Amino acid sequence: MNQSKTVNVLAPSYMQGFQCVGSACVETCCSSWHIAIDEPTYRKYQTIRIEPLASQLRQHVQLSSEAAKAQGAYASIPLALGESCPMLDEQQLCSIQTTLGAEALSSTCSDFPRIYVHDGQRLAMAASLSCPEAARLALADEQALDLVELPLAFSAQRPPALHRRRASAGAQEQDLVRRHGGLLASVISALLRLHSLSAEQALVYGGLILRRVAGLAGQEFGAAEAALEQVLEQFLGPQTLQRAPELVAGLSVPKGAQFSLLLAASQRFMRDHGGRASFRALMDEVSKGLELGQSPSHCLARYEQADQDYLRPFLAEHPHLLKNYALNSVLSSVFPREGMAELPHEFMELAVRLALIRFYLVGLAALRGPELSVDDVRRTVYGVARNIEHNRRFLPGVMQALEAHGALRLEVLATLLL
Structure with a gap:
């Protein structure tokens, strides 16, 4: 059984209103950069037999170099500048998500632009302002960066991937x-x-x-x-x-x-x-x-x-x-x-x-x-x-x-x- 958990995270108040605007985005995150694929997701993709998705995954998902793997990108979908992700369908929707569900997305695709961090005391969340919608909300008003507690639900088998952490300081x-x-x-x-x-x-x-x-x-x-x-x-x-x-x-x-x-x-x-x-x-x-x-x-x-x-x-x-x-x-x-x-x-x-x-x-x-x-x-x-x-x-x-x-x-x- 896929159990879920909910924890409270510290976040700026603009995260309460953030929602991906999809095809209405002025500059989508599904183009122009390498899309990182974590190891569990890569191995899951190797088991897919549904066509044409299986063939597309074999063609476009590539194993990364050892250096990239060490930074968390076990594999990737490499894109040139201006090139859109080949997994987008004619409606500019992700064919992986529409075929297998959101739980089949890599942590990068599932989380972006959310950034999960730990400050040594507790879990916190913000957004990368490389997302135009996140930037719009974060810059909207003086209260946008007021800190609030937000409930974060996640699968027990797939906790939030930490981007950065400050180690807890011991007494010594x-x-x-x-x-x-x-x-x-x-x-x-x-x-x-x-x-x-x-x-x-x-x-x-x-x-x-x-x-x-x-x-x-x-x-x-x-x-x-x-x-x-x-x-x-x-x-x-x-x-x-x-x-x-x-x-x-x-x-x-x-x-x-x-x-x-x-x-x-x-x-x-x-x-x-x-x-x-x-x-x-x-x-x-x-x-x-x-x-x-x-x-x-x-x-x-x-x-x-x-x-x-x-x-x-x-x-x-x-x-x-x-x-x-x-x-x-x-x-x-x-x-x-x-x-x-x-x-x-x-x-x-x-x-x-x-x-x-x-x-x-x-x-x-x-x-x-x-x-x-x-x-x-x-x-x-x-x-x-x-x-x-x-x-x-x-x-x-x-x-x-x-x-x-x-x-x-x-x-x-x-x-x-x-």
């Missing part, structure tokens, strides 16, 4: 970040929820805190723990927080360096990976807005003017947009899930993604002017999530390039974000 844990990862995550989330700070300011201020935390490496654990308490008291006291916007606003931001670093990262992605059609279209609009064919000084002037005249007023009117993206990223990545040594890199990866989104929005603002819209933000967010966050080679390459320029340090967060 001597790594300060692993011991207090949940506390650090709550600090960053709380800063992002402050009305007095923009998303960019919250991450920069959080980076100042984490820079001090990273500086405690090498100290005896008891002394480091006491110093951590002092750092949090210093930065999170009511009077200090009241001055936080002024402190962040006073940081030096060389806009030329920001422009050059983020443009170089974007051009590298387009050169090496190209991106999906919607992302290429987005990049074309950014290029037109910034007039990238002109001299560097002209482009920089366009960038600074569009940022000041259009994007900043727009984000001041809709402050939740980038905040919700960052809050969703903190939850779905289980930041910080590693240790003290990895803390700066983990946080910088989040900051770089937000900085790239903001960079593209400046380009759209240069093109649209006062017509910049919430929908522009939505498609930029899901475009970055779909093309950059899902690309296992690109973001590490960007991080290496920033490191080569001395920009992969918490000290330069303001250069990238403000």
